[in-house]
Amino acid sequence: MTSGKYRGALGACLAMWLLALPGVAAxxxxxxxMPVGVTDISARVYGLHMLIFWICVxxxxxxxxxxxxSIFKHRxxxxxxxxxxxxxxxVEVVWxxxxxxxxxxxxxxxxxxLIAMEDTSGSDITVKVTGYQWKWHYEYIDQDVGFFSNLAxxxxxxxxxxxxGEHYLLEVDNPMxxxxxxxxxxxxxxxxxxxxxxxxxxxVKKDAIPGFINEMWTQINEPGIYRGQCAELCGRDHAYMPxxxxxxxxxxxxxxxxxxxxxxxxxxxxxxxxxxxDDLMARGQRIHESQCAACHQVNGExxxxxxxxxxxxxxxxxxxxxxLDVVIKGVPGTAMAAFGPQxxxxxxxxxxxxxxxxxxxxxxxxxxxxxxxxxx
Amino acid sequence: MSAVSSDVIHHExxxxxxxxxxFTTNHKDIGTMYLVFALVMFFIGGAMALVIRAxxxxxxxxxxxxxxxxxxxxxxxxxxxxxxVMPAFTGLANWQIPxxxxxxDMALPRMNNWSFWILPVAFALLLSTLFMPGGAPASGWTxxxxxxxxTGDAFxxxxxxxxLMGISSxxxxxxxxxTILNMRAPGMTLMKMPLFVWTWLITAFLLIASMPVxxxxxxxxxxDKYLATSFFNAAGGGDPVMFQHIFWFFGHPEVYILILPxxxxxxxxxxxxxxxxxxxxxxxxxxxxxxxFLSFIVWAHHMFTVGMPLAGLxxxxxxxxxxxxxxxxxxxNWVATMWRGSMTFETPMLFAIGFIVMFxxxxxxxxxxxxxxxxxxxxxxxFVVAHFHYVLVPGAIFAxxxxxxxxxxxxxxxxxxxxxxxxxxxxxxxxxxxxFFPMHxxxxxxxxxxxxxxxxxxTGFNEIATIGAFGFGFxxxxxxxxxxxxxxxxxxxxxxxxxxxxxxEWTLPSPPPYHSFNTAPEVK
Numbered sequence: 001m002t003s004g005k006y007r008g009a010l011g012a013c014l015a016m017w018l019l020a021l022p023g024v025a026a027x028x029x030x031x032x033x034m035p036v037g038v039t040d041i042s043a044r045v046y047g048l049h050m051l052i053f054w055i056c057v058x059x060x061x062x063x064x065x066x067x068x069x070s071i072f073k074h075r076x077x078x079x080x081x082x083x084x085x086x087x088x089x090x091v092e093v094v095w096x097x098x099x100x101x102x103x104x105x106x107x108x109x110x111x112x113x114l115i116a117m118e119d120t121s122g123s124d125i126t127v128k129v130t131g132y133q134w135k136w137h138y139e140y141i142d143q144d145v146g147f148f149s150n151l152a153x154x155x156x157x158x159x160x161x162x163x164x165g166e167h168y169l170l171e172v173d174n175p176m177x178x179x180x181x182x183x184x185x186x187x188x189x190x191x192x193x194x195x196x197x198x199x200x201x202x203x204v205k206k207d208a209i210p211g212f213i214n215e216m217w218t219q220i221n222e223p224g225i226y227r228g229q230c231a232e233l234c235g236r237d238h239a240y241m242p243x244x245x246x247x248x249x250x251x252x253x254x255x256x257x258x259x260x261x262x263x264x265x266x267x268x269x270x271x272x273x274x275x276x277x278d279d280l281m282a283r284g285q286r287i288h289e290s291q292c293a294a295c296h297q298v299n300g301e302x303x304x305x306x307x308x309x310x311x312x313x314x315x316x317x318x319x320x321x322x323x324l325d326v327v328i329k330g331v332p333g334t335a336m337a338a339f340g341p342q343x344x345x346x347x348x349x350x351x352x353x354x355x356x357x358x359x360x361x362x363x364x365x366x367x368x369x370x371x372x373x374x375x376x
Numbered sequence: 377m378s379a380v381s382s383d384v385i386h387h388e389x390x391x392x393x394x395x396x397x398x399f400t401t402n403h404k405d406i407g408t409m410y411l412v413f414a415l416v417m418f419f420i421g422g423a424m425a426l427v428i429r430a431x432x433x434x435x436x437x438x439x440x441x442x443x444x445x446x447x448x449x450x451x452x453x454x455x456x457x458x459x460x461v462m463p464a465f466t467g468l469a470n471w472q473i474p475x476x477x478x479x480x481d482m483a484l485p486r487m488n489n490w491s492f493w494i495l496p497v498a499f500a501l502l503l504s505t506l507f508m509p510g511g512a513p514a515s516g517w518t519x520x521x522x523x524x525x526x527t528g529d530a531f532x533x534x535x536x537x538x539x540l541m542g543i544s545s546x547x548x549x550x551x552x553x554x555t556i557l558n559m560r561a562p563g564m565t566l567m568k569m570p571l572f573v574w575t576w577l578i579t580a581f582l583l584i585a586s587m588p589v590x591x592x593x594x595x596x597x598x599x600d601k602y603l604a605t606s607f608f609n610a611a612g613g614g615d616p617v618m619f620q621h622i623f624w625f626f627g628h629p630e631v632y633i634l635i636l637p638x639x640x641x642x643x644x645x646x647x648x649x650x651x652x653x654x655x656x657x658x659x660x661x662x663x664x665x666x667x668x669f670l671s672f673i674v675w676a677h678h679m680f681t682v683g684m685p686l687a688g689l690x691x692x693x694x695x696x697x698x699x700x701x702x703x704x705x706x707x708x709n710w711v712a713t714m715w716r717g718s719m720t721f722e723t724p725m726l727f728a729i730g731f732i733v734m735f736x737x738x739x740x741x742x743x744x745x746x747x748x749x750x751x752x753x754x755x756x757x758x759f760v761v762a763h764f765h766y767v768l769v770p771g772a773i774f775a776x777x778x779x780x781x782x783x784x785x786x787x788x789x790x791x792x793x794x795x796x797x798x799x800x801x802x803x804x805x806x807x808x809x810x811x812f813f814p815m816h817x818x819x820x821x822x823x824x825x826x827x828x829x830x831x832x833x834x835t836g837f838n839e840i841a842t843i844g845a846f847g848f849g850f851x852x853x854x855x856x857x858x859x860x861x862x863x864x865x866x867x868x869x870x871x872x873x874x875x876x877x878x879x880x881e882w883t884l885p886s887p888p889p890y891h892s893f894n895t896a897p898e899v900k
Contacts, residue, residue, distance in 0.1 A: 030836045031821030034753055049750045056740035064733065067711045071729070074650075076718045082652040083716040092659050095708045096701060103697045106747065111690060113749040118686045158829060160436045168435060170831045188683075193523040194616060196681060196756060200822040205752045207682045209617060210522060211610020214683035227831075231681075231756040231824045233516045235523055236443045239827035305509040306443065306528075335526055 035200050038222045038247070042203035044113045052106055059102075120215045123185035127176065131188075131195030131208035131230065133337060134237035134294065138176045141187075145260040148342065149174045150290045151240045155298060158240075170227040173290070175244035179253035180220050188214040192337060193235060199228035199245055207232055220247040235335075237294045271345045271369045277353070280366065284354025287347050292355075295335060300359045307335070311359040320365055323352055324375040340376055345369040390890065398493075401485035402890060403470045404787070406492050410467030411780070413495060415856065417459035420503070422849050424452040429811075429845040432838050435830050445828035446514035451506070453517035457634065458541045459499055461768065464776045465637040466491075466548045469576050471787060473552060475881035475888060476570045478561025478897045483554035491547035498540035505530035516826060518623060519594065521608040521616050525601050532602075535594045542587040549580035549587075556580075561880065563899035567658065570879050574661050575640030578668045579633050585672070586629035593622040617682050624675035632671045635767060636664060638735075638775030639706060642728045644879075645782050646710050649725035650717030651876040655709045663702035663709075670699050680751045689748050696746035700739070707736055722874070723797030727778035730770055730805050738766030741816065756826075759819025765812045769848075770805070777804075777855065784859065785873045789887040790866035792858050800858060803851035810844030 036046045074080045130137040132148075139146035152171040156162040165171070178184050188197055190208040198205035202218045220226075228243040248256060289298055292310070296302045300311035310316045315323050327348060330338030339348065349369045356363045390396055390405075400406060427448045431439045440448070470488065474481055482488050505512040510528020513519070519534070527534065556577045560569070569577075596607040597619070606612020608619045639660075647654045654660065676684060676692040684692075710732050719725070741763040745751050754760060777800075785791050814837035819825075823834045830838065869886040880897055881888070 030817065031833055032817045034820045035822070045749050045753055048747060049744070049753070052744050052747055052750070056743060060736065060740060063707065063711060063736070067714060067729075067732070070711070070714045070716070071719065074715065074717050074719055076651070076720045080716070080718045082650065082718040084653070085716070086653045086655050087658070088656075091712070092656055092705070096705060099701050099704045103700060107694060107697060110693065110747045110749055114689060114693070115686065117749055117752070118689070158437055160438065164435060164832060166832070168832050169829060193526070194520060198756075198824070200753065203753055205681050205755060209610075209682065212615070212617070212683070228822070229824050229827075233446070233520075233523065233826040235526065236441075236446065236514075238446070239442065239824075239829045303441070306511065 037201040037203050038220050038224065038226065039202055039218055040221070041113070041117055041218070042201060044116070045203040048110055048113055051109070055102060055106065117216075120185055120217045122183060123217055124182040125178065126185045126187060127178070128187040128189070129176075129197055129208065131190035131192075131197070131234070131241075132342065133192050133235050133335075134230070134241040136172075136176075136195075136197070136230075136241060136243060137191075137342075138174075140257070143257050145257055145264070147174045147260070149176065149244070151242060153240075155289070155293065167227065169239065170229070170242045170244070172242055172244045175225070175246045177246045177248060177253060177256050178220065179250040180223050180247045182250070183217055183219045185215065185217045188216070191341075194232050195230045195234045195241070196232035197228070197243060198231040199226050199243055201226040201228075202245065205231055220245075223247050223249060240294070267344060267346060271373065274368060275346070275349070277357075277366050280350045280353040281357060283347065284350035284352070285358070287343065287351040288354055288358075291339065291343070292351065300355065300361075310355050311361060316355045316361050317363055320352070320356075320367060320371075321375065323356065324348075324367070324372065327352060328372070328376060345372040345376075348372045399489070401481070401489050403474050403482045403485070403488065403892070404888070404890070406482075406488050407467045407470030407472075408787075409492050410463045410470060410495075413492075414460050414464035414467060414776075415859070417455050417463070417499065418852070419856075421452050421455035421460055422852065424448045424455065426845060426849050428452065429842040431828050432830070433842040434839070435832055435835055437829055440828070442828045443511055443514055446516075446826065447506070447512040449826050450513045450516055451502070454502060454513075455499070456768070457517065457630070458538075459495075461634050461772045461776070462541075462545060463495060465576075465579070465634075466545075468572075468637065468641070468776070468779050468783075469548070469552055472783065472881065473555055473573055473576060474559070474892045475786075475884065476573050476879055477556060477559060477564060478880045478893045478899065479555060479559035480891045480893050482551050483559055484551045487547050488551050491544045491551065494540050494544040494547075498537045498544065501533045501540070502537035505533045508533075518620075518627070519597065520623075521597060521600065521619050524597060532598065535598045538594050539591055542591045545583050546587050549583035552576055552580040553584075561893070561896045561899050567661070568899060570640075571643040571654070571657070571660055572637065572640035575636040575643075575664055578664050579636045582629045582633050582636070582668055582671065586626045586633070589622060590626040590630075593619060593626065596622075617679070620679045620682060621676065624678045625672070627678060628675040629668075629671045631767075632667055634772050635735075636668070638731065638772050639664060641775045641779040641782075642710065642731050643706075645724050645728040645778055646713050646732075648782075648874050648876040648878070649722060649728075650714050650719050652713060652717035655712035655715075656705075659705055660709055663705040666702040667699060670695060670702070674699065677746060677748075677751070680748050681755050693746060693748040697743065700743050700746075703739055707732060707739075720875075722781075723792070723794060723801055724778045724782035726798065726801040727774045727781065730801065731774045731778060734766055734770030734774070734805075734808070738763055738771055741766065754819060756824055757819035758815040758823045758825055761825050762812050762815035762819060765815070769812065770808050774804070780859065782874070783881075784862050785869035786881060786884075786886050786888065788863050788866075789869055789885075790862050791869050791873075792862040792866065796854060796858055800851060800854045803854065804848060807844045807847035807851055811841050811848055812844070814838075814840045814844075 034046055034049050036043055126141040128139040128141055136149045149172045152173045153169050157164045157168060188206055188208040190210045195208040196205055197208055204216050204218050206214045206216050224247055226245045230238060230241045295307040296310050302309040315326055328340035330336050346369045349367045349372045352367045356365045431445055508529045513527050513530050513534045515524035556573055599605040600607055606614040608614045608616045643654055643660055674692060674696045677696040745754055745763060781797055818834055818837050823830055871885055872882045
């Protein structure tokens with residue numbers, strides 16, 4: 001942090017305080033204001049935000065001007081003698097009515113925008129979004145495509161062992177991809193606790209609630225990459241479940257859909273195949289680090305008294321069936337989720353193989369996808 | 377504080393040492409204990425805030441585990457709300473209400489003792505969870521299920537601590553109501569009561585109406601966790617959002633419990649130092665009552681994003697916007713009281729003016745948050761954090777400090793150090809803005825609240841906020857020093873203390889006798 005940047009920040013604060021000019025310092029890396037966004041709704045929301053902001057600024061300037069004039073003029077050291085006036089019905093009615101009229105003036109455009117936002121009819125595409133601790137799942141209802149979206153920032157960056165990248169904490173392995181100019185309906189739910197799906201550029205935020213389905217919609221005007229985060233506290237790694245939406249032209253989106261389907265077919269073919277130990281270990285390490293390491297740590301040692309170790313544990317060195325059971329069904333009443341519905345047979349086979357052979361858990365066991373399938 | 381004024385011959389006998397404080401039924405002793413308790417908790421809760429701010433100084437994980445970070449945000453809120461602001465107001469009520477209405481003591485002195493002594497026990501339970509396996513509660517002070525049900529051994533301690541705090545508050549509120557309605561001096565009609573008494577009377581009703589709702593909500597959490605009920609579990613036919621409705625039905629009145637007595641304090645201090653009567657006494661009373669009424673029909677504005685029907689969103693948007701009207705009336709009244717007064721700016725007045733300016737800024741951001749379509753963008757971001765800290769820190773906390781500086785000479789019989797008091801005000805005001813003003817920008821730029829780590833574009837303002845927080849925290853040591861110094865000695869205070877002070881408390885000596893008014897004063 002250079003002192004020049006601090007001066008910029010101070011300038012930013014002063015600009016907001018004195019001139020109330022948002023956006024002045026946005027250029028030097030200190031984002032000041034809400035994004036205008038890339039949808040018609042987000043632009044209307046931004047307009048409302050600025051409208052009410054300026055109304056507040058004007059009221060504030062008037063009230064504080066009167067007050068500070070009084071503070072400078074009507075002080076005992078200036079020889080001011082106290083007046084004795086009090087209670088004036090006319091004044092009191094006026095200062096009740098004027099705010100009321102201002103409020104009505106704000107309520108009308110706000111109501112219009114709200115009605116437009118809540119109208120989820122007439123959608124072209126429906127995506128079901130499910131929140132998990134701590135990742136998102138996207139399912140394209142009519143396109144037969146579905147996948148998990150995990151944080152892609154390496155743990156080394158979080159722990160300060162590597163330099164942080166440009167999109168630190170706002171990058172995922174599989175983004176949600178939608179076509180521009182199409183009305184996308186988003187169905188929201190959650191698997192474990194309440195999450196909230198929020199992308200500022202789209203001006204959509206709603207809670208994902210286990211057992212219930214919420215609805216919202218968006219229609220993106222410009223191709224691009226839009227980043228957001230989970231907005232409802234959802235436990236330890238709440239900060240680490242970002243949202244990335246990629247908006248493509250429709251043709252490119254169709255191509256992406258086909259790639260996804262091809263990938264899923266290849267994955268399904270693997271499920272009935274016999275996989276080699278090295279392949280399983282490599283894939284298993286990747287799955288462990290994205291799915292398990294948040295609690296059980298990269299080195300499998302867990303956190304004493306909070307998250308149990310896998311390294312040297314009874315589960316990971318004892319019977320394979322018990323290990324499968326814990327991972328597939330979870331442990332009720334603890335933070336251990338059921339990964340059966342979240343991971344494919346191949347991924348489960350890989351991660352269990354990895355955990356039974358990594359960090360000195362040298363059981364030599366190899367778990368195949370077919371074994372997982374029959375254990376489900 | 378046990379000094380006997382020569383001109384007052386009362387029975388001043390009371391036990392000495394620890395048993396004086398354990399068994400006391402005296403409103404002044406109990407008031408002092410509440411205030412000391414609040415001050416201790418202020419530093420504990422403040423230390424937690426500094427852990428949060430230290431971790432947020434830079435992106436990445438530097439100091440604490442995310443789980444512990446979440447425990448800090450949760451405990452910081454619980455300690456500051458239930459351990460600082462509420463006990464401090466109850467302490468001020470204990471000291472001031474009997475003095476202001478001309479009563480010898482509170483109406484229910486034994487219950488008064490009990491309602492205080494429950495508090496240290498409640499907080500011992502709550503703070504002990506920091507040392508438990510699984511750590512302290514980490515689900516936010518709002519305790520939303522299902523997340524809160526993942527709490528470890530700390531869970532029952534959290535629930536029972538909240539039950540105890542609720543019992544303590546309700547007993548305190550009953551005592552306030554009984555005192556105000558039964559023990560006013562002859563001639564003091566309701567519409568002649570000092571505004572601090574009025575605001576506390578309304579606050580007490582809010583407490584009695586809302587705390588049992590919280591108790592019910594957390595009891596349902598307890599049975600969901602241990603007795604296999606499904607109040608908030610969709611798989612068993614329940615609804616997690618129902619908890620939020622019940623919680624905020626308590627939570628919004630609670631917000632005004634934290635601010636109405638502050639309005640009373642400011643409405644007392646501004647006329648004193650403007651040497652001019654409060655502009656609209658009656659409209660202040662009506663505005664307070666309107667705010668209290670509205671507080672029960674706006675709760676869902678805390679949860680606009682849960683997926684309510686359009687009609688619900690519109691109702692809660694309109695009702696929330698209405699609150700701006702009585703709040704505006706209050707601010708206009710304070711300004712009209714200052715207008716053409718003859719003002720001086722001792723420390724209590726500085727804090728009261730600081731309150732008006734910065735509370736109003738919090739009010740503006742509150743109005744912005746009321747606009748539902750825009751709230752979808754603000755909700756659960758640092759914009760909200762900025763908003764409620766503006767109304768709670770330079771709002772509630774500044775008003776409490778204003779009240780303490782204002783009445784401290786009356787309580788102790790000594791003047792505090794005015795120069796240091798002004799230093800305390802200016803340092804607090806500068807640093808509170810350095811801390812919380814940048815949070816508006818962070819929220820608008822997209823930083824969610826309750827995260828220990830953030831994207832790089834939020835770094836600059838987080839650094840500024842952290843610097844401000846440490847400055848604010850250390851500035852409060854000055855307050856501690858001032859209060860202790862003043863309690864121990866100093867320039868003798870006169871009975872009236874402030875030139876423009878009005879009210880029965882100023883007719884008593886400084887410090888007042890152990891039993892306030894043995895003969896009821898006459899109010900004309």
